[in-house]
Amino acid sequence: MAGKNISDLIERYLKEILAENDQIEIRRSEIAGLFDVVPSQINYVINTRFTIQNGYIVESKRGGGGYIRIEKANLLDDGEVLDALISGIGNRLSQRDGQTIVKTLYENGLIDRREANIILAVVDKNAYDVDNDLTEVMRANVLVSILNHLRYEK
Amino acid sequence: MAGKNISDLIERYLKEILAENDQIEIRRSEIAGLFDVVPSQINYVINTRFTIQNGYIVESKRGGGGYIRIEKANLLDDGEVLDALISGIGNRLSQRDGQTIVKTLYENGLIDRREANIILAVVDKNAYDVDNDLTEVMRANVLVSILNHLRYEK
DNA sequence: ATAATAATAGTCAATATTAGTCAAAGATTG
DNA sequence: CAATCTTTGACTAATATTGACTATTATTAT
Numbered sequence: 001m002a003g004k005n006i007s008d009l010i011e012r013y014l015k016e017i018l019a020e021n022d023q024i025e026i027r028r029s030e031i032a033g034l035f036d037v038v039p040s041q042i043n044y045v046i047n048t049r050f051t052i053q054n055g056y057i058v059e060s061k062r063g064g065g066g067y068i069r070i071e072k073a074n075l076l077d078d079g080e081v082l083d084a085l086i087s088g089i090g091n092r093l094s095q096r097d098g099q100t101i102v103k104t105l106y107e108n109g110l111i112d113r114r115e116a117n118i119i120l121a122v123v124d125k126n127a128y129d130v131d132n133d134l135t136e137v138m139r140a141n142v143l144v145s146i147l148n149h150l151r152y153e154k
Numbered sequence: 155m156a157g158k159n160i161s162d163l164i165e166r167y168l169k170e171i172l173a174e175n176d177q178i179e180i181r182r183s184e185i186a187g188l189f190d191v192v193p194s195q196i197n198y199v200i201n202t203r204f205t206i207q208n209g210y211i212v213e214s215k216r217g218g219g220g221y222i223r224i225e226k227a228n229l230l231d232d233g234e235v236l237d238a239l240i241s242g243i244g245n246r247l248s249q250r251d252g253q254t255i256v257k258t259l260y261e262n263g264l265i266d267r268r269e270a271n272i273i274l275a276v277v278d279k280n281a282y283d284v285d286n287d288l289t290e291v292m293r294a295n296v297l298v299s300i301l302n303h304l305r306y307e308k
Numbered sequence: 309a310t311a312a313t314a315a316t317a318g319t320c321a322a323t324a325t326t327a328g329t330c331a332a333a334g335a336t337t338g
Numbered sequence: 339c340a341a342t343c344t345t346t347g348a349c350t351a352a353t354a355t356t357g358a359c360t361a362t363t364a365t366t367a368t
Contacts, residue, residue, distance in 0.1 A: 005335090005344060028327060038346055043328065048343085063353025065159025066326040111272075118272055118300055127299035128292060138282060138292055145281035149271055159325095159354060182317060192356050197318065202353085217363025220316040250352090286351085 010035055010042070011049045014070060023071040042068070052148050073152035078110050082147050089144055092136035098123030098143055110150060119146060164189055164196070165203045168224065177225040196222070207242045207254050209261065235262050236301050243298055246290035252277030252297055264304060273300060 010031065017024050032039040046068065050056040055075055060068040085101055102119050105111045111119070121127060122142055128135040157163060164185065171178050186193040204210040204224055214222040229235045239255050256277060260270045275281060276296055282289040 007344065039326095040328075040330095040347075041345065044344075060327060061353075062325080062327045062351070063159070064325050064355070065157075065162065066353075067158065068327075115269055115272060117303060118269060121300045121303035122276055122296055124299060127296045129295050130292075138284075138296075141283045142276055142281045142292075142296060145278055146272055146275040149275035149278075154267065154271055161354060183315095193316095194318075194320095194357075195355065198354075214317060215363075216315085216317040216361070218315050218365065220363070222317075248352090 006035055006037055007041065007045050007048070010037075010045045014045075014050070018070065018072060023069060025067045025069045027066070028068055046070070052151060055152075057152070057154075074154070075152050076150070078108075079151055081108055081110065082151055086144055086147050089140050091140060092133075093123075093140035093143060094136060095123055095125045095139070098139055101143065105150075119143070122146065160189055160191055161195065161199050161202070164191075164199045168199075168204070172224065172226060176228075177223060179221045179223045181220070182222055200224070205242070205254070206238055207251060207258060209258050229262070232262070232264055233305060235259070235264060236305055240298055240301050243294050245294055246287075247277075247294035247297060248290060249277055249279045249293070252293055255297065255301075259304075273297070276300065 013035075014024065014026075014031075026042075028039050028042045031042050035041075046058055050058055050070055052073060055073050057071045057073045058068065059071070060066070085104065089097075089101070099120065102111075102116050102123060105119070106113070106116045123139060125132075125135060128138050130138070157166060167185075167189075168178065168180075180196075182193050182196045185196050189195075200212055200222065204212055206227060209227050209229075211225045211227050212222065213225070214220070227238070229238060235258070239258065243251075243255075253274065256265075256270050256273050259265045259273070260267070265273065277293060279289065282292050284292070
């Protein structure tokens with residue numbers, strides 16, 4: 001629990017700031033310098049400790065003036081439904097199963113009609129111009145991405 | 155929101171003026187001088203931030219009395235907005251351009267915040283678990299599929 | 309009129325400045 | 339000891355900045 005390793009210290013440092021601001025913007029190299037680690041360790045900390053499951057949204061930009069921004073997500077209380085749906089999706093997903101999931105989301109009040117229609121477009125077999133095997137893989141991935149975004153609102 | 159590089163500052167400056175006038179006419183070298191950058195950086199800003207996907211139309215003239223004019227595109231109905239956006243998408247689409255499109259959809263009232271959030275999930279770089287080339291192709295396909303669906307709902 | 313010159317903007321590629329990925333090596337834990 | 343987590347760094351990718359060169363239009367000189 002304490003902070004035996006540097007990643008934990010970096011995590012704690014960032015979370016202390018986030019306790020007072022609901023968003024921070026860092027320069028990766030600065031934080032790395034502060035803790036005397038290689039810059040990519042900051043990515044490691046973010047990928048392991050600031051995920052959406054942990055309640056954080058991370059955005060970044062490269063190039064001059066680049067940054068990494070960490071934001072506290074405003075989590076909704078449908079997390080468990082979403083967890084269940086996500087774990088039910090494997091590596092691939094048929095159009096039919098996708099439609100079933102959309103229906104479940106709608107019936108549980110997680111999305112309205114218009115939102116359902118958008119997601120149905122994503123699940124549609126014509127949305128991917130590749131062979132069926134790859135389509136099923138892509139469909140699974142994209143739908144999971146959507147479900148994860150339904151965890152919070154901006 | 156981001157604004158630690160000069161291009162962002164120039165963008166913001168121009169958009170502040172455009173918030174009150176629906177068109178502006180600048181002398182490239184003047185703006186460059188104002189921000190102390192080389193003139194061609196103004197082209198960079200325009201090409202990356204004032205495209206049709208962003209909802210702007212740009213015209214210019216060289217020679218004495220030359221100018222660059224930036225105009226807010228005044229698209230009449232939703233169908234026209236969708237046509238313009240779709241025509242700007244080729245076979246591939248970067249995350250950045252995808253985000254720009256979502257923003258334009260929102261600003262034109264075609265989608266609300268929650269819907270924007272869903273489409274952002276589709277456009278997110280983590281939504282496709284394949285190499286970047288294929289991701290860009292898939293992203294273009296799926297987003298076009300969504301845009302076409304937006305035509306027939308309401 | 310025509311040609312030369314000045315006054316603009318456009319293009320493109322080199323360089324600079326960031327962040328991201330990935331896998332190997334090392335450390336910790338059970 | 340095996341599994342997992344952390345640390346490191348070489349390589350990659352995205353974005354921004356710069357400047358040399360080009361293209362277009364207007365003005366001036368002949």
